[in-house]
Amino acid sequence: MRGVVMYAPGDIRVEDRDDPKILEPTDAVIKVSAACICGSDLWPYRGIGSSDGQSPMGHEYVGVVEEVGPEVTTVKAGDFVVGSFFASDNTCEICQAGYQSRCVDARPMGAIGTQAQYARIPLTDGTLVATPDRPTADLVPSLLAASDVLGTGWFGAVAADVGPGKTVAVVGDGAVGLCAVLAAKELGAERIIAMSRHADRQALAREFGATDIVAERGDEGVAAIKDLTKGLGAHGVVEAVGTQESMMQAIRSTRPGGYVGYVGVAHGVKLPGGELFFSATHLHGGPAPVRRFLPDLIDLIYRREIDPGRVFDRELPLDDAAAGYQAMDERRAIKVLLTP
């Protein structure tokens, strides 16, 4: 099969890889209908963080089940399925508490690589959720978004305690940040402030439910949020970038007793304990337990109540993946969908 492999930072190739096979009785093999490039794929692409030689790429996916192992009970060949970027058993204490991305037996799908024609899915029953039927083509991008960016933005909004009557700010206007805006709207936030400097992303944020846009960053961005909230700060802030500046912007934009939901993978961030202490904020985040939200998200998408697939502003054949990485790296695209 064809699959994306990163040889080195900036060096993305699409090449023949071995067809995946059932290795464990709880495995499934799916034919990938659509995959995509994640903001987190850009970290190794830019040479930040660990990179161990050639790596298969991709951890977002929707597809059709080809084959299942003998212990799989919840999906069967022919089902259209959505999964998360961590495979999980969904039965351990951690999963049952809603933290499937930290399942005691969690398997990172990035190590398998779903930017490919086929993918092996471990722990199938705990990982995949079948859609009610074979979705029409227009639903596929949104279902694909559910497998990571929507689920991650949703988790960020939940971690930021979004709800009716609340003012929420979102730091970061990538696909995750935009999906956090959408989640905040669905979760009933009264006021949603998107922090964005890009006109196209501001426009999509407004369509997703943002009531205010703040273009300033850093201290100026914090001051703008305070101005909009009687000097108190937002009730909740979603952090969807993962840098020192964005984390501090999020914490400082939150009122005492408020909530910071952080879902940008924090790279090289050091949080000052004293400032955090006196901020009296709640801080919660991490790799989103997307599996927790998948059934509800699929339902919302099927009812056409949300259209998170709009974050995909470019679609490329899998073989052109390198161009997709480049477009996202240069911020010419918000998010690129790959069709195998």
Add this chain to the structure above:
Amino acid sequence: MRGVVMYAPGDIRVEDRDDPKILEPTDAVIKVSAACICGSDLWPYRGIGSSDGQSPMGHEYVGVVEEVGPEVTTVKAGDFVVGSFFASDNTCEICQAGYQSRCVDARPMGAIGTQAQYARIPLTDGTLVATPDRPTADLVPSLLAASDVLGTGWFGAVAADVGPGKTVAVVGDGAVGLCAVLAAKELGAERIIAMSRHADRQALAREFGATDIVAERGDEGVAAIKDLTKGLGAHGVVEAVGTQESMMQAIRSTRPGGYVGYVGVAHGVKLPGGELFFSATHLHGGPAPVRRFLPDLIDLIYRREIDPGRVFDRELPLDDAAAGYQAMDERRAIKVLLTP
């Protein structure tokens, strides 16, 4: 009146200070019945953090109202009262959300100095809570504990999401940590692990409700907590020290999706963002909003359901305050009560 003043690190003096007066119409003046020395007083005593020349000391207090300003409506001369270490209006949005220590008009009582015979209390209606009657002498230490260490330990336990069926660990065996153990017991925790290396504090922790004692620290302490929790970590951990080691011990002892309630004033702590992210813990803490809990705590003390005053293992006349600081600094006393 007599009052404690710190001249420099290690230099505690008791001297004549001006009698406090009503300065604002919402003020009260109280005759202090009992005050005490806080673990946080030891930071400047040891020369850590800011110290601007001579400082009045003390922020914990119970006493009898001497006089009230014309706008005070909830207490009157002769009432026995308990207050928090931050005066608060208890009416602003932040207070109403339960974060009185971060009231928009918060006033630190430490700047006034309650290790004294009398004290001016700002924002009386929002700060002081009157007891049902003049308490018997045996209740006074517990009421005094409510004004900070009990309220702080309680907040830590609440922030650590303590409740029925939960396993909670407490890092730190000072008065706040011990009160967090007591709070965890009252809040219904199933298992309470006190992390302590001192036999006398271990004994009090057990009396307060600890079911397990872990003497190890750092990585060994974390491993011991994991051993006691099927390898997962505690559901919640209260951090009541405020050092880099204790914060990391708390975070690493918490299971994914679990809660860290941190109430030790974090000095020079830098939290690694990446590790915090992948821990998937909830982190909440800060200066405890003691006022939120005071009515309930007073009620529990009056019903003799809890006896937090047991954290005071030494009582000294106010004039001997210097000896009290020395005893706590050298860990010869858990907490020193001062009688003016």
